[in-house]
Amino acid sequence: MQTDNLDTRYSRQLPLPGFGISGQEKLGKARVLVIGAGGLGCPVIQYLSAAGVGTIGIADGDMVELSNLHRQVLYTSDDIGKLKANVAAQKINTVDPNIHVKVFTGYVTNKNALSLIGNYDIIVDCTDNFIARYLINDACSLLEKPLVFGAVFQYEGQVAVFNAGTTTAPKISYRDLFPEPPSAFSAPDCNTAGVLGVLPGLIGLMQATEVIKIIAGLGEVLDGKLLSYDIRTHQSMIMEIQSNEEAVVHIPKDRETYEKLDYAWLCNADSGNAVDKVSLHKMLEDGTTIAIDVREPGEMPEADFPHQKIPMSLIDSIPDMHGYKNIVVFCQSGVRSAKALVILSEKYGSSKKVFHLAGGLTGYNLQNNE
Amino acid sequence: MPINIVAFGQLAEITGSDFEIEAADTEELMQLLREKFTALKEMKYAIAVNKKIVTKNTSLHNADMVALMPPFSGG
Numbered sequence: 001m002q003t004d005n006l007d008t009r010y011s012r013q014l015p016l017p018g019f020g021i022s023g024q025e026k027l028g029k030a031r032v033l034v035i036g037a038g039g040l041g042c043p044v045i046q047y048l049s050a051a052g053v054g055t056i057g058i059a060d061g062d063m064v065e066l067s068n069l070h071r072q073v074l075y076t077s078d079d080i081g082k083l084k085a086n087v088a089a090q091k092i093n094t095v096d097p098n099i100h101v102k103v104f105t106g107y108v109t110n111k112n113a114l115s116l117i118g119n120y121d122i123i124v125d126c127t128d129n130f131i132a133r134y135l136i137n138d139a140c141s142l143l144e145k146p147l148v149f150g151a152v153f154q155y156e157g158q159v160a161v162f163n164a165g166t167t168t169a170p171k172i173s174y175r176d177l178f179p180e181p182p183s184a185f186s187a188p189d190c191n192t193a194g195v196l197g198v199l200p201g202l203i204g205l206m207q208a209t210e211v212i213k214i215i216a217g218l219g220e221v222l223d224g225k226l227l228s229y230d231i232r233t234h235q236s237m238i239m240e241i242q243s244n245e246e247a248v249v250h251i252p253k254d255r256e257t258y259e260k261l262d263y264a265w266l267c268n269a270d271s272g273n274a275v276d277k278v279s280l281h282k283m284l285e286d287g288t289t290i291a292i293d294v295r296e297p298g299e300m301p302e303a304d305f306p307h308q309k310i311p312m313s314l315i316d317s318i319p320d321m322h323g324y325k326n327i328v329v330f331c332q333s334g335v336r337s338a339k340a341l342v343i344l345s346e347k348y349g350s351s352k353k354v355f356h357l358a359g360g361l362t363g364y365n366l367q368n369n370e
Numbered sequence: 371m372p373i374n375i376v377a378f379g380q381l382a383e384i385t386g387s388d389f390e391i392e393a394a395d396t397e398e399l400m401q402l403l404r405e406k407f408t409a410l411k412e413m414k415y416a417i418a419v420n421k422k423i424v425t426k427n428t429s430l431h432n433a434d435m436v437a438l439m440p441p442f443s444g445g
Contacts, residue, residue: 039445041445127443128445129443133443150445151441151443153379153442154379156378156379158439158442176423177416177441178414182413182440195444200444200445226416226423237421238421239421239423239437240418240423242422242423242424245425246425333443
């Protein structure tokens with residue numbers, strides 16, 4: 001790292017009591033992995049790099065889409081179709097070429113998470129689905145890595161810190177709060193629930209703040225605590241999380257068990273009639289099964305198997321699908337498809353069997369990378 | 371013994387964001403809520419009594435605040 005202009009670059013944060021040169025040096029030595037370079041990830045990546053975090057890993061397999069730009073302010077119209085992780089890396093290096101940026105343009109899965117996470121001091125969960133959130137949490141628990149969690153729903157956000165070791169209390173994980181993922185029916189669907197761009201901006205900044213506090217040893221970290229924030233009222237609440245007996249049951253006990261777990265299945269299994277990648281491909285072989293994408297037009301990525309597109313908004317007017325015995329509906333993460341499954345099962349009765357793809361294309365791509 | 375309930379996220383759409391209910395402990399409270407709001411049965415959520423997440427039945431006292439917090443996944 002160049003040292004000639006650092007005093008000037010960081011001249012506005014160096015005088016801070018409790019931070020100073022030692023705080024700046026700690027940031028410079030820190031290695032932070034940001035998983036997800038979307039609404040939450042953009043502010044985290046931008047502010048951590050600007051603050052001088054020496055090594056930043058960016059993991060995201062998605063490409064920039066037009067519908068991202070209202071909240072993912074690191075990207076511009078020219079970036080549409082480019083890999084987010086690459087664009088993000090390029091942009092932060094224009095602000096500070098001395099930051100070491102490591103890019104991972106695949107999806108984080110339980111097959112690669114441990115080796116990826118092992119290289120960093122702090123992990124920031126900026127993902128947008130429960131599959132990723134549970135597999136990141138479990139990896140951080142196994143490796144005892146500090147995890148800074150952030151999530152949003154409509155006008156509300158959550159921030160929490162796990163495994164940071166800033167207190168003497170027993171280490172808390174996301175599973176102490178929510179031992180198991182919610183069923184596909186009760187989980188909100190990100191693409192249709194809606195989000196105001198400023199919310200992930202705020203929550204992402206709170207995550208970045210916690211990262212800086214952990215590294216520099218500043219203030220009181222939300223270690224083992226859940227902060228909830230409502231942008232409609234600016235009301236917030238900090239809740240203390242306690243060890244939960246159920247959490248121990250669900251966190252895989254070692255590396256091998258972890259890598260064998262089917263997280264896509266775990267997040268969708270209780271919705272019934274769920275199929276995974278292997279059974280989907282088998283079903284598509286003999287021509288009696290049709291796959292239907294129920295996402296709205298323009299949603300990416302495109303499925304790599306034969307399918308028709310009937311968005312959820314038009315699902316009621318689906319044609320009879322003569323000649324097919326089975327229908328497999330799919331969406332991004334398996335939430336909308338679980339709802340489509342119910343509607344179509346009712347419509348076709350015993351004339352057709354209806355299934356849905358567990359974990360949606362997110363889960364499918366996760367198995368793709370194996 | 372009125373207890374103040376604060377519901378977050380998609381739970382607030384089912385129950386309303388804050389209201390009062392009478393219950394002696396969290397188990398009784400949850401049972402009453404599930405009877406009153408049947409959609410709650412399918413939901414997963416954490417329960418906090420006076421800002422502490424509880425996982426076992428906890429006795430409630432006058433004017434305690436119980437928060438119902440569902441998991442969020444958006445990002």
